[in-house]
Structure formats: C-alpha cells, structure tokens
Amino acid sequence: xxxxxxxxxxxxxxxxxxxxxIMFLVVPxxxxxxxxxxxxxxxxxxxxxxxxxxxxxxEALEPALSKASGKALLGAAKAVQDLANDQVHIKLLLxxxxxxxxxxxxxxxxxxxxxxxxxxxxxxxxxxxxxRLDESCAGTGPLAVQYAGSSGKDELLTSMSPLHTAAGCxxxxxxxxxxxxxGSSLTRPFSEAPEVRFAMVLYGLIALLAVMAVVGTLMxxxxxxxxxxxxxxxxxxxxxxxxxxxxxxxxxxxxxxFDRMVGTLDASARAMREAAEDNAHAFKGPIATLTQxxxxxxxxxxxxxxxxxxxxxxxxxxxxxxxxVHSARRLDETAAALINARLQRVDLARLAAxxxxxxxxxxxxxxxxxxxxxxxxxxxxxxxxxxxxxLENILDNAxxxxxxxxxxxxxxxxxxxxxxxxxxxxxxxxxxxQLESIFRRNFSHRPAERPSEExxxxxxxxxxxxxxxxxxxxxxxxxxxxxxxxxxxxAITLPAA
Amino acid sequence: xxxxxxxLVDDDDMLRAVLAGNLTEAGYETLQFGDPAEALVxxxxxxxxxxxxxxxxxxxxxxxxxxxxxxxxxxxxxAALFFTSHNDIHFEEAxxxxxxxxxxxxxRSFAILQKRIELIIGRAGLDGDASPPLxxxxxxxxxxxxxxxWRGRPIELTFGxxxxxxxxxxxxxxxxxxxxxxxxxxxxxxxxDGAEGYRANVRALIKRLREKFVAADPSFNAIANYxxxxxxxxxxx
Numbered sequence: 001x002x003x004x005x006x007x008x009x010x011x012x013x014x015x016x017x018x019x020x021x022i023m024f025l026v027v028p029x030x031x032x033x034x035x036x037x038x039x040x041x042x043x044x045x046x047x048x049x050x051x052x053x054x055x056x057x058x059e060a061l062e063p064a065l066s067k068a069s070g071k072a073l074l075g076a077a078k079a080v081q082d083l084a085n086d087q088v089h090i091k092l093l094l095x096x097x098x099x100x101x102x103x104x105x106x107x108x109x110x111x112x113x114x115x116x117x118x119x120x121x122x123x124x125x126x127x128x129x130x131x132r133l134d135e136s137c138a139g140t141g142p143l144a145v146q147y148a149g150s151s152g153k154d155e156l157l158t159s160m161s162p163l164h165t166a167a168g169c170x171x172x173x174x175x176x177x178x179x180x181x182x183g184s185s186l187t188r189p190f191s192e193a194p195e196v197r198f199a200m201v202l203y204g205l206i207a208l209l210a211v212m213a214v215v216g217t218l219m220x221x222x223x224x225x226x227x228x229x230x231x232x233x234x235x236x237x238x239x240x241x242x243x244x245x246x247x248x249x250x251x252x253x254x255x256x257x258f259d260r261m262v263g264t265l266d267a268s269a270r271a272m273r274e275a276a277e278d279n280a281h282a283f284k285g286p287i288a289t290l291t292q293x294x295x296x297x298x299x300x301x302x303x304x305x306x307x308x309x310x311x312x313x314x315x316x317x318x319x320x321x322x323x324x325v326h327s328a329r330r331l332d333e334t335a336a337a338l339i340n341a342r343l344q345r346v347d348l349a350r351l352a353a354x355x356x357x358x359x360x361x362x363x364x365x366x367x368x369x370x371x372x373x374x375x376x377x378x379x380x381x382x383x384x385x386x387x388x389x390x391l392e393n394i395l396d397n398a399x400x401x402x403x404x405x406x407x408x409x410x411x412x413x414x415x416x417x418x419x420x421x422x423x424x425x426x427x428x429x430x431x432x433x434q435l436e437s438i439f440r441r442n443f444s445h446r447p448a449e450r451p452s453e454e455x456x457x458x459x460x461x462x463x464x465x466x467x468x469x470x471x472x473x474x475x476x477x478x479x480x481x482x483x484x485x486x487x488x489x490x491a492i493t494l495p496a497a
Numbered sequence: 498x499x500x501x502x503x504x505l506v507d508d509d510d511m512l513r514a515v516l517a518g519n520l521t522e523a524g525y526e527t528l529q530f531g532d533p534a535e536a537l538v539x540x541x542x543x544x545x546x547x548x549x550x551x552x553x554x555x556x557x558x559x560x561x562x563x564x565x566x567x568x569x570x571x572x573x574x575x576a577a578l579f580f581t582s583h584n585d586i587h588f589e590e591a592x593x594x595x596x597x598x599x600x601x602x603x604x605r606s607f608a609i610l611q612k613r614i615e616l617i618i619g620r621a622g623l624d625g626d627a628s629p630p631l632x633x634x635x636x637x638x639x640x641x642x643x644x645x646x647w648r649g650r651p652i653e654l655t656f657g658x659x660x661x662x663x664x665x666x667x668x669x670x671x672x673x674x675x676x677x678x679x680x681x682x683x684x685x686x687x688x689x690d691g692a693e694g695y696r697a698n699v700r701a702l703i704k705r706l707r708e709k710f711v712a713a714d715p716s717f718n719a720i721a722n723y724x725x726x727x728x729x730x731x732x733x734x
Contacts, residue, residue, distance in 0.1 A: 277585050281555070284582035285509055288603035292515040295607045296522065322604045329584075330697060355725030385700065388724045392696055395725075 013221070017214040024207045028200075032191070039190040047158060054159025054174035057083045057090055061172060066165050077107035084109030089155060089175045093121070093130070095137070096168040103130055103171065123147055129160055130171065137162045137169030146178070154178040220251050224258070231262055232343065269339035276332035283325045290318055331466055334389070338473035341383050345497045348387060348419055349378040349412040355391045356410045359399060367404045370395065374412040378419040381497035382474050390470050393463035394423045394490050401427030401488065414496060418476075421492040429482040438480055439468040467492075500526040501618050502546070504575075506536045506564065507553035512603075516551075519607050525614070533559040540573050547575045548618050552597075554581035554588060562588075565595050576617055580610065586705050590712075593653035598643070600655050613656060633666045634732035636719070650713040657681050658706055665720065665730035673727040674699045703728055 009015050060083060064075040076092060084090045089110060093103040105112070105121040112120050124130060127147045145157045155175040163170040190196055223245035230240070242255035242262075294315060301307035356372035363370060380387070391410075398408040406426040413420045430438055467490075471478045476494035483489050503525045507513045513529050520527040528547075530536035533556050540547065550568075552561035559567075565577050578599040579592045589600040598617055601610060630639035637646040643659060645652045654662065664680045665672055674696045681702070703720060710717040719732045 273585075277583065280584070281582040284603050285512070288582065289509065289512040289515060291604060291606055292512060292519055295515070295519045299522075325604070330701070351724050354723070358723070358725030361726075384722065384724065385704075388700075388722075389697070392725065 013214065013218060017211075017218070020210055020214065024210070028203065035190055035196075050158035050174060050176070053088065054172060055161050057088075057174060058161030058163055058172040061092070061170075062163055065163060065167070065170050080107040081109045081111075087176055089177065091120075091124070091173040091175070093124070093171040093173065094168050095133075095171075097166075101131075106170075124173070127157065129157060129173075132160070133162055133169060133171065137164040137171075216248050217251075220246055220248050224255070228258075265339060269336045272332055272336040272339075276329050276336065279332075280325055280329040283321075287318065287322055287325065290314075291322075294318070331469065334386075334466065335469050335473060338383075338386060338470065341386070343381045343383060343474075345379045346382050346384050346387055347377055348380050348382075348421060348494070349375045351384065351387050352391060352410050352412050352421060355388065355395060356408075359395050359408070363399050367406075368399055368402045369405075369407040370399065370410070371407060372410040372412070374410075375414050375419075378412045378414045379497045380419050380474070380494045382494065386470050386474060390467050390492065391421075393467045394492075397463055398423050398425040398427070398488070398490070401425050403427065406487075417496050419494050419496050421494070422489055423492075424483060424489045425487040427487045429486075429488045430480065432482065435480045435482070439464050439478065464490075500524060501548040501614075502526045502528070503549050503551060503614070504536065504540065504547050505529045505551045506533055506556070506561065507531070507551075507580075508533075508556040509553070516607075523607075523611055532557075533561070533564045537564055537567055540568055540575070541571050549614060550575050550577035551580050551614075552577055553603075554579060554583050554592075562591055562595060565592075565597060569596055578613065578617065586708060589655070589705075590653070590709070593655070616656060631663070631666065633730075634719075636662075636666060636732065638663055638666065647710055647717065648714055652709055652713055654706075654709065658702065658709070661702060662706065662730075665728060668730070671723050671727055671729045675727075677702075677727065699727075 061076055061079050064079050080090050080092050090108070091105060092107040094106045095101060095103045103121060103125070105117050105124075108117075108120070124147065127145050129145055146154055147157065155177055157173055157175045159172075159174045161172045161174075163172065191200075224242060227240060227242060227245055242258040243252055246252050246255040294311065297307075297311055301311045353372040356370045360370040395408065395410075402408055402425050408426075409422075409424045411420075411422040411424070413422075468478050471492055471494065474494055476492060478490065478492045480488060480490050503520055505513060505517055505520065505527055506529075507516070508531050510531060513531060517527045517529045528539075530539065537559070540550075550565070552564060554561045556564075561579060561581065568575070568577075574596075577597045578601060579588075579597050580601050580603055581588070582603045584602055592600050599613055601613060630637050632638075635648045637644075638659075639645070640659075640663070643656075645654050645659065645662065660680055661677055664677065668676075677699045678696075681699075703722075707717070707720055710719070719730055721729045721731050723729065
C-alpha cells in the first residue's frame with residue numbers, strides 16, 4: 001500500500017511540478033551565493049593586483065621624485081605619462097614640507113587642464129583618502145573608492161602609494177575609469193553584468209515555459225475531469241466535448257478519443273432503449289393475439305369444467321409471460337436511463353430510514369420488523385429513484401425470506417470515500433454455491449415453506465438483478481453472504497458524494 | 498339505441514380477426530382494415546358517423562399516428578384510441594398531442610379495452626352534462642371533458658393518469674403506492690405484477706405524469722415522493 005502511494009506520488013504531475021518549482025527557486029539562490037563568493041574573490045584579487053601595479057608605478061617614479069628639483073618635477077610628469085595607459089589613470093600629488101596638510105596635484109595622466117587642476121584636487125580631498133596619510137606620509141590600505149573624475153566620468157581609486165622625500169610627501173594615486181572593463185567589474189555587482197542579466201532573463205523564460213506547460217496540462221486535466229464528472233452525472237448537453245475544453249494541441253487527439261467513447265456510450269444507451277422497445281414490441285404482438293383469443297373461449301368453456309380449468313391455466317401462463325416481457329423491458333430501460341441520468345447528492349441514510357419505516361408499517365402486521373440504524377447522514381451520487389429501487393428490491397427480498405417475528409435490519413455506514421449499506425434478514429440464507437447466482441436475472445430461490453405471495457403473484461427473480469445492475473451503474477458493487485446461524489446479508493458499497 | 502360503430506385498423510391479421518370478433522360479440526358494429534391507406538380512403542368518404550377509431554401504431558406504409566394526422570387534416574374528427582405494443586412515452590405523448598384520447602397497451606385484456614371504449618363513447622354522449630371542474634391551486638381537473646390544465650396550459654393525460662391525478666389532488670395527504678395501484682387496477686396496468694413490484698409500475702406512471710407536467714411547466718414539482726411509501730400532491734387550495 002505504501003509502495004503504491006510512493007509510486008503514485010512519484011508519478012504525479014503535481015508532485016513533479018512542486019519539485020520543479022522548488023528547484024527553480026533554489027537553483028538561483030545557490031548560484032547567486034556561489035557567484036557572489038567567486039566575485040568577491042575576483043574583486044579582491046583584481047584590487048590587489050591593481051594596488052601592486054600602483055606601488056610599482058610609485059617605485060618607478062621614486063628615483064625621479066627623490067631629486068626634488070624643478071627638472072625632476074618635469075621628469076616625474078613625463079614618467080607619469082609613460083606609466084599610465086588607456087585604462088590606468090595616475091595622479092601625482094605633493095604635500096610640500098612646511099605647507100600644512102594641503103596637497104598639490106603635480107601631474108596626472110590622462111592630462112588635466114590647468115584650470116581644472118584645483119577642482120580635481122578638491123574632489124580627491126573630498127573622498128577623504130588623502131587624510132588617511134599621517135604626518136610621516138605613511139599608511140595606506142586597499143582602496144576601492146569611487147569619485148567623480150575631472151572628465152566628468154566616474155573613476156575608481158584603486159591604490160594610493162605614499163613616498164616620503166626631502167621635498168615633502170608624494171602620493172601616487174592609481175584609478176580606473178568606471179566605464180572601462182576593469183573599473184566596471186570592480187564596482188558593479190556581478191548580477192548587473194549584461195551576460196548575467198541575459199542568463200537571468202533566459203532562466204526566467206525557461207521557468208515560465210516549464211510552469212506554463214505544467215499548469216496548462218494540469219488545467220486541461222482538470223477540465224477533462226470536470227467534464228467527465230458532468231457527463232457521468234448526466235449534466236451536459238450534446239455540445240460539450242473534451243476537444244472543446246482542451247487547450248494543449250497535443251491533448252486534442254486524446255480528447256477526441258474521449259469524445260468518441262462518450263458518443264459510443266450514448267449510442268449504446270440509445271441502442272439499449274431501442275432494443276428494449278423492439279423486443280417488447282415483438283413479444284407483445286403474439287401475446288395480444290393470445291389474450292384476445294381467450295375471450296370467446298371464456299364463454300364456450302363456461303359449461304365444461306375441464307375446459308374452464310385449462311383456460312385458467314392458459315390465462316395464468318399468459319399473465320406470467322406478459323409480466324416477464326414487461327419486467328425485462330423495465331430492466332433494460334432502467335439500465336439505459338442510468339447511463340445518462342443526472343446524478344445528485346442523495347442522503348442514503350435518510351432514505352434507508354424512511355423506507356425501513358414504510359416497510360415496517362406495511363409488514364409489522366405479518367410480524368416482520370424492519371429496523372434502520374447506523375450513520376445519520378450518508379451522501380452518495382445517485383438519483384433518489386435509483387436508490388429507492390435498490391432499497392425496495394432488497395427489502396422486498398429480505399421481507400420475503402423473513403420468518404414470522406423476524407427482523408430485517410438496515411445499516412448505513414460511511415467511510416472516507418464510500419457508503420456502505422447492509423440489509424440483514426433472519427431467513428434461511430442461500431446455499432454458499434448459489435450466493436453469486438441470486439443476482440442473476442430470472443434466478444429465483446424462494447424457499448418452499450414460504451411460497452410466494454398472497455395474491456398468487458409469482459417471483460421472477462428480477463429484483464436482485466435490478467439491484468446489482470443499478471448499483472453497478474452508480475459505480476458501486478453488491479455482494480451477498482450468509483450470516484452464521486442467522487440469515488442473509490446483502491452488502492452494497494457506493495462511492496460517497 | 499343503435500350500435501356504436503368502431504373502426505379497427507391493424508396490420509396483424511390474426512389479432513385483427515379475433516379482436517374484431519370480440520368487439521362484434523360485445524355488441525359493437527366493427528369495421529376492420531389491415532391497410533391504413535384503405536382505412537384513410539374509407540373514412541374520408543364514409544357516410545354516417547363513426548364513433549371510435551382503434552389504431553395500431555406500427556403498420557406498413559403509414560403509422561397509426563400518420564393516419565390520425567391525415568384524418569384530422571381532412572376534417573375527420575372521430576375519437577381515436579391507440580391499442581399498440583409500443584409503450585415508450587414519446588409514442589404516447591405524440592398520440593395524445595394529435596388528438597388521440599387514450600393509449601392502451603396491446604397486452605391488456607379485452608375487458609379493459611371494452612371498459613375504456615365504453616368510457617370514451619359514453620363520455621361523448623355526456624358532453625355538456627358534466628360536474629363542475631375541480632380546481633386546486635394551479636391545477637384544473639374537468640372530469641366531464643376529461644381535460645387537465647396546469648397554469649392555464651393543457652396537459653394530455655390518459656384515463657389512468659387522469660384518475661391518479663384526481664386521486665392525489667382529492668386525497669390531500671400521502672397516498673400509498675398500493676392506493677394508487679388499486680386506483681389503476683383494470684386500467685392501463687398489469688394486475689399482480691409480482692414481486693418485481695407494483696411500486697415499480699406506480700413509479701413509472703408517476704414519472705410519466707411528472708414528465709408531462711414538466712414539459713408544460715419546467716418548474717413543476719407538485720408531486721412529492723415519500724420513498725417506500727407513496728406520493729403526495731403538494732399544491733393545495
């Protein structure tokens with residue numbers, strides 16, 4: 001049972017969908033965390049290498065700056081130009097000895113217009129980087145400070161290398177334009193990178209498609225189930241079709257097969273009705289002729305006791321024949337009617353109690369008691385008429401077999417998905433090898449000691465056949481068993497509504 | 498009083514012969530036709546009044562209903578009853594809708610048929626001499642003209658059905674299956690239907706009744722069911 005449940009869950013579309021949804025949510029988180037780690041490492045590495053580059057630049061400039069002459073300044077400016085390239089921007093600042101803590105921008109690459117020099121210096125000052133340098137012109141650390149550069153473009157300061165000479169405190173700043181690759185990859189979160197954006201959009205699309213496929217399929221299956229239920233309950237018009245409720249083209253052939261199946265079912269219901277009518281019609285012709293032919297005989301046979309008796313026998317046989325034709329027709333008609341009957345929620349418990357009371361009222365005079373017990377409510381999908389037919393035939397049968405002062409007990413019980421009806425009598429029961437046969441059409445097992453019935457009517461054994469057919473048409477099943485030393489129990493199980 | 502004149506149309510030669518014999522024996526003047534076309538020609542040009550047509554349904558060339566329609570369209574208004582092996586409600590409804598007054602199953606005994614013939618022929622003579630119609634809520638029952646109206650709309654009922662509706666309406670209480678069955682005995686029903694149940698018979702009749710009323714008024718629900726017991730007409734006074 002458990003294995004079966006597991007198998008069902010593993011095959012369930014909804015189950016797979018839930019797993020898929022969880023994966024779609026979890027995978028980006030894992031990827032993000034992993035990528036973020038790698039990105040931090042990469043940035044640190046890049047920053048480090050940029051700082052090394054800056055330091056190298058500072059060291060390269062050191063000999064020129066140490067000379068501290070006017071010519072040296074020019075040399076330094078040229079060296080700055082040489083060191084810089086398209087990506088690396090270098091700025092050389094000086095805090096001369098004895099001039100407080102203000103810096104002068106001595107040289108820059110790319111070159112800054114003289115008019116802008118002071119503003120550039122101010123902006124650098126505003127970043128607060130320069131104030132990190134103490135009196136001794138020492139102290140630095142990894143930098144990743146953004147500021148608005150002279151050209152109006154944002155730059156990222158990546159290293160600051162101080163150099164103490166006789167002239168004062170020199171500072172070599174390296175920076176990268178944010179629009180350049182190195183700069184952008186340092187400042188921008190990796191999630192904003194175009195290729196990552198593209199991957200995210202693709203991922204989103206895949207997720208959307210997967211969700212649409214699963215949801216579409218589930219919705220189609222739901223509309224299938226809804227229509228199938230409506231068809232089963234007879235609540236549909238000829239225009240409803242599975243093909244119409246299908247949205248997914250691949251399911252249309254399946255829907256078509258369902259439609260053909262429903263069509264076949266309807267056709268067979270029709271054919272059953274027609275056959276029932278045709279059969280009855282064919283039999284009734286000769287019966288009618290016989291019935292009318294008896295009429296003149298009735299007059300002539302009056303005088304002769306033997307003829308009179310023979311006529312009575314013929315009449316009786318004819319009546320039985322007529323009854324057979326009628327009940328056979330009714331059986332077929334009931335079955336056909338149930339194929340596309342409109343099913344409703346009917347309370348079997350209440351119906352059983354009502355009918356038990358009615359049967360009790362009718363039969364208590366014969367000393368036969370009919371009692372109902374069990375659940376107070378038991379909803380099944382059926383028609384009141386079909387349930388009444390079922391109960392009536394079983395009760396007729398049970399009462400028919402009951403000894404005087406016997407009790408027929410009707411018990412209704414429910415569980416999660418079914419409703420059970422037990423009818424127990426205190427009669428003689430049925431030989432075990434015939435338990436199945438009592439539901440066969442025209443099988444009769446009426447004990448000799450209680451020959452049927454007051455009015456000389458005959459029992460044709462159609463009753464329990466009607467019960468089985470009706471129960472099966474409602475999606476249930478019926479079985480009979482002997483109660484040890486007690487009687488017969490008919491047990492009916494119907495799906496709960 | 499002169500003999501009532503009946504016209505029997507049935508293609509079953511054996512049945513027609515015995516039935517015509519029985520009818521003649523019972524004192525009716527009986528004309529018989531095996532071919533509906535012949536019957537049509539005869540009736541359209543017949544001199545003198547016919548009292549009742551007894552029609553089979555399924556016949557070669559023309560159904561009993563076709564025959565009735567053509568007679569009505571050429572102005573022949575003779576009362577007609579169907580005596581047929583069909584008992585699907587659609588046949589009955591069609592027959593009554595086109596002016597048949599009764600629809601009797603062919604397996605019924607001659608005594609039943611005779612009683613119904615007398616009722617029809619006798620009623621024709623009683624026209625204008627009827628008791629006042631019985632009104633109950635939206636229902637009007639006129640035993641004299643044998644007509645039933647629900648919310649002003651006519652409902653075509655057979656004799657048996659008329660009798661059951663009268664019983665239910667006049668009882669004003671729960672009526673048992675047995676009572677309804679007894680009211681029908683000798684009518685369109687099989688006597689002693691065996692253990693398969695007179696209730697099934699009564700239920701089939703009530704189902705037909707409901708269908709007929711619902712066809713005229715989809716909201717009709719005046720016949721309430723007491724499972725295992727019987728029925729009750731709900732709309733009083």
